[in-house]
Amino acid sequence: MASQFVLLLGLLAITCPVAFAFDNSPLQDFCVADNSSSAVLVNGLVCKDPKLVQANDFLFRGLHLPGNTSNAVGSKVNLVNVGQFPGLNTFGISMARVDYAPLGINPPHIHPRATEIWTVIEGSLQVGFVTSNPENRFITKLLQKGDVFVFPMGLIHFQRNVGHGNAVAISALSSQNPGIITIANAVFGSKPTVSSDLLSKAFQVDKNIIVRMQSQF
Template sequence: MIFRYLPRSLKWQRKGPESVVFVNGKFYNDTKLATANDFFFTRLHIPGNITNPLGLNVTAVNVNNIPGLNTLGISLALIEFAPNGLNSSHTHSQAIEILVVVEGTMYVGFVTSNSDNRLFTKVLDQGDVFIFPVGLIHFQLNVGKTNAIAFAGLSSQNPGVIIIESAVFGSNPPMNPDVLSKEFQVDKNVINYLQKKFWWDNNN
């Protein structure tokens, strides 16, 4: 692979005496130094911990744990749910998501970014597929009586994730309660309560 075939989104960054290419959060590595381990990952057979408050475990398979994905524009996630487990409202700023249900029954949906904020939802069973457009708020809830499993394919090596409640109420340092109180039109005591809660990170 040579530089002229890399995506237009690349940024040049000076590091020491030589220029390197910065690709969606990662430096471009010399392919001559790659080994088979740069294209390998072996944790998806290990059950994740779904005993947390969300009843959820997400195992990401992206450029952070498979360096060989750099510049390839794809990644994967294994999502495991306890009964009533929730992958809470979040967005991927850099990726479309395609979800495939392997086991269980899920209620999923996304909200459009238009002024009407349309909600698109569907109940998915084993073998069903659903698409979440890039950047839109979406969620997945296990509505079955047993554990559920899904795979998510994402159109970025490093899709990024913003978990809505964590970003708003769990920011560091905390957002000014006056801002949130006016924004959500609730008493400031409600905001103070929400900011003191522990917001579970639903992505590993």
């Protein structure tokens, strides 16, 4: 009996972290987000009265439009999460269109609440992610039109256009609000700034290099 109890505890220890790793499952047909509500939010959005829900609550238009890639990194992410698309509320999904200029990149970043699956619609993209400590393995692949790649939740990943023309990709994420932390912005562009002495020691470079990096963000 005791051994069975220990086994049960072990199974719970293994499965519970997985059960709470993603957005909660809905308990009704839908819960269209009421973005006009002033109610206090804990972890999610208030449901719109089901009797007031319309077909347009489940519709988003705009992913056919190319993004403006005239910026420092040469890419534009058009994210469709619950903030733009109230009908996604409680469904645990979102998506994005990403446009790349030639040599454009989607800089190294993480999604703290979502796994991401990536489909190349046009062009050629180098993609990659880095595994967690202590291995820090760099896993990368060159993708062509129609190829699909997955980025595990919480790992640093990136994409780069290696073709001579523009590139387009569609991303799907396992959270209605996956979040994004762009590594360079978070480290060098925080408000207030992280101590340059600390970053100098962490990156093992001269403090003046850190100060210059912080000035870029």
